[in-house]
Amino acid sequence: HNTADDALYQDLGERTGIADMVEDLMYRIVEDERIAFQFKGIDVVQFHTNLTDQICEISGGPCTYTGRPMADVHDGMNVTETQFNALAEQLVLAMEENGISTSAQNRLLKRLVELHPRITHR
Numbered sequence: 001h002n003t004a005d006d007a008l009y010q011d012l013g014e015r016t017g018i019a020d021m022v023e024d025l026m027y028r029i030v031e032d033e034r035i036a037f038q039f040k041g042i043d044v045v046q047f048h049t050n051l052t053d054q055i056c057e058i059s060g061g062p063c064t065y066t067g068r069p070m071a072d073v074h075d076g077m078n079v080t081e082t083q084f085n086a087l088a089e090q091l092v093l094a095m096e097e098n099g100i101s102t103s104a105q106n107r108l109l110k111r112l113v114e115l116h117p118r119i120t121h122r
């Protein structure tokens with residue numbers, strides 16, 4: 001079903017498309033030595049579900065994020081700017097791999113960058 005402003009959600013391929021790109025992002029994170037160590041031992045099913053729901057909600061889709069608050073999740077990780085950018089870079093590549101348009105990629109990044117202060121240097 002459609003909400004008033006779910007254009008980005010549609011462009012990302014709805015929840016299924018988002019779930020696919022998050023899965024590819026996770027494979028890429030494991031292969032990226034700049035950030036892989038941060039993710040050692042996480043609950044991958046939980047991470048996949050929660051990040052998918054978050055991107056679904058942020059893009060205007062009919063999802064509700066039920067994970068922990070961003071600041072709490074990343075607290076104590078000391079995520080650097082380089083690590084944040086590395087994850088963003090892998091997300092772009094995962095979106096590219098899933099045929100997401102450049103316009104949709106940039107609109108999602110713009111919304112995710114707003115979360116930056118709650119993720120880095122904590």
Ligand code: HEM
Pocket residue numbers: 035038039040042043046047050051054066067068069073074077079083084085087112113115119
């Ligand atoms: C736009 C950037 C980012 C977003 C939107 C984001 C979002 C999320 C979300 C939704 C979760 C799941 C929370 C939960 O299950 O309650 C999560 C967990 C996590 N994030 Fe991020 N994150 C970002 C950047 C990063 C970066 C750059 C790192 C480290 C290099 C990182 C490391 C982690 C780790 C290790 C977890 C798992 C924590 C745990 O389950 O205990 N995140 N993130």
